[in-house]
Amino acid sequence: MTELRLTNVSLSYAHRQGFGALTTTRVLQRVSLALAPGEFVAVIGRSGSGKTSLLNLAAGFVAPSEGRVERGGRPISGPGADRAVVFQDDALYPWLSARDNVAFPLRLAGVGRDERRARAAELLRQVGLAAETDRAIWELSGGQRQRVGIARALAAKPDFLLLDEPLGALDAMTRERMQELLLAVWQSSGTGVLLITHSVEEALFLGTRVVVLAPDPGRIVADRRFDFSRRYLAGEPARALKAAPEFIAAREELIAAIHADEAMTA
Ligand SMILES: Nc1ncnc2c1ncn2[C@@H]1O[C@H](COP(=O)(O)OP(=O)(O)O)[C@@H](O)[C@H]1O
Ligand SMILES: [Mg+2]
Structure with a gap:
């Protein structure tokens, strides 16, 4: 690197x-x-x-x-x-689950459905949100949303x-x-x-x-x-x-x- x-x-x-x-x-x-x-x-x-x-x-x-x-x-x-960027109030899709938000860039990158679902779940586990994987963004606290944003930024490695x-x-x-x-x-x-x-x-x-x-x-x-x-x-x-x-x-x-x-x- x-x-x-x-x-x-x-x-x-x-x-x-x-x-x-x-x-x-x-x-x-x-x-x-x-x-x-x-x-x-x-x-x-x-x-x-x-x-x-x-x-x-x-x-x-x-x-x-x-x-x-x-x-x-x-x-x-x-x-x-x-280079992945995270801003203070980063836009997540509020109606999608944490998992689908994190998987979104993987979808754009052409990663298959099962693999992107598995990778998104693993990234959410890394940021301490294993239990929130399938919750919608609107159900999460500010800190949890920020963690989803970081997990999403990490998705593209x-x-x-x-x-x-x-x-x-x-x-x-x-x-x-x-x-x-x-x-x-x-x-x-x-x-x-x-x-x-x-x-x-x-x-x-x-x-x-x-x-x-x-x-x-x-x-x-x-x-x-x-x-x-x-x-x-x-x-x-x-x-x-x-x-x-x-x-x-x-x-x-x-x-x-x-x-x-x-x-x-x-
Ligand atoms: N797109 C822009 N057009 C004109 N001036 C800008 C623009 N973006 C930032 N500035 C000016 O550049 C200076 C530095 O801004 P910025 O980089 O946002 O500083 P900081 O993040 O440290 O507060 C400020 O005076 C700001 O008004
Ligand atoms: Mg600034």
């Missing part, structure tokens, strides 16, 4: 102000980021710092204005089955999961359980993950790397490696890890990095 690489990527959007001239806004400026297979990169930053734009570039939904987005030396020219604040709408307890589930899924599937989150604690707990973006224009101001997720998977309790002095120190450091340029302009 090859890495997903952004090299010196800039992104500008053109827009017209009223009847006035066309102006461009630079959303990302010279961003370089390589996502290795099996790595878990968490991206944090203030609202408007370009996090979603970065994910859209990696997904192939938008093309860079400058620079390159590529896999294995080949430019990414659009969405692909190697992507090399990379691109997640844009997937846990943002969940209550605190459900969110913590989902974080742990994401790590279990990450470990068992071996996919690379790019996770965008508003929560510094979530980024630290989940990421093998945490990247901080600052806005105007969006750029990387910190890129650090952490091992809290691997320690959790090796058996340390989540609560103890999140209360550890090194976790708290790292959290404060990342919060400072998020707000560093604000202090100068205040």
Whole structure:
């Protein structure tokens, strides 16, 4: 497997102000980021710092204005089955069962009925929804729906999961359980993950790397490696890890990095 690489990527959007001239806004400026297979990169930053734009570039939904987005030396020219995307409020088909939602991309890929039903059931088991396999989406809670979305994203066996604040709408307890589930899924599937989150604690707990973006224009101001997720998977309790002095120190450091340029302009 090859890495997903952004090299010196800039992104500008053109827009017209009223009847006035066309102006461009630079959303990302010279961003370089390589996502290795099996790595878990968490991206944090203030609202408007370009996090979603970065994910859209990696997904192939938008093309860079400058620079390159590529896999294995080949430019990414659009969405692909190697990269699965999950958004915060992802559209599932509410009248279909969890199983049929997860099986849907397999159907598009031409997988036969029995095999896609079996694979969908296995994916739902992996996300802890074995008992809900044949329930309709409208019968499930928000956390359960989010898990169906993740199972569906995994159905195509992507090399990379691109997640844009997937846990943002969940209550605190459900969110913590989902974080742990994401790590279990990450470990068992071996996919690379790019996770965008508003929560510094979530980024630290989940990421093998945490990247901080600052806005105007969006750029990387910190890129650090952490091992809290691997320690959790090796058996340390989540609560103890999140209360550890090194976790708290790292959290404060990342919060400072998020707000560093604000202090100068205040
Ligand atoms: N399609 C678009 N057209 C014009 N501007 C956009 C578009 N998408 C995003 N932007 C602008 O780009 C900046 C970064 O947005 P975004 O990537 O969504 O940041 P974040 O996810 O960090 O909040 C914002 O100022 C936003 O208004
Ligand atoms: Mg966003």
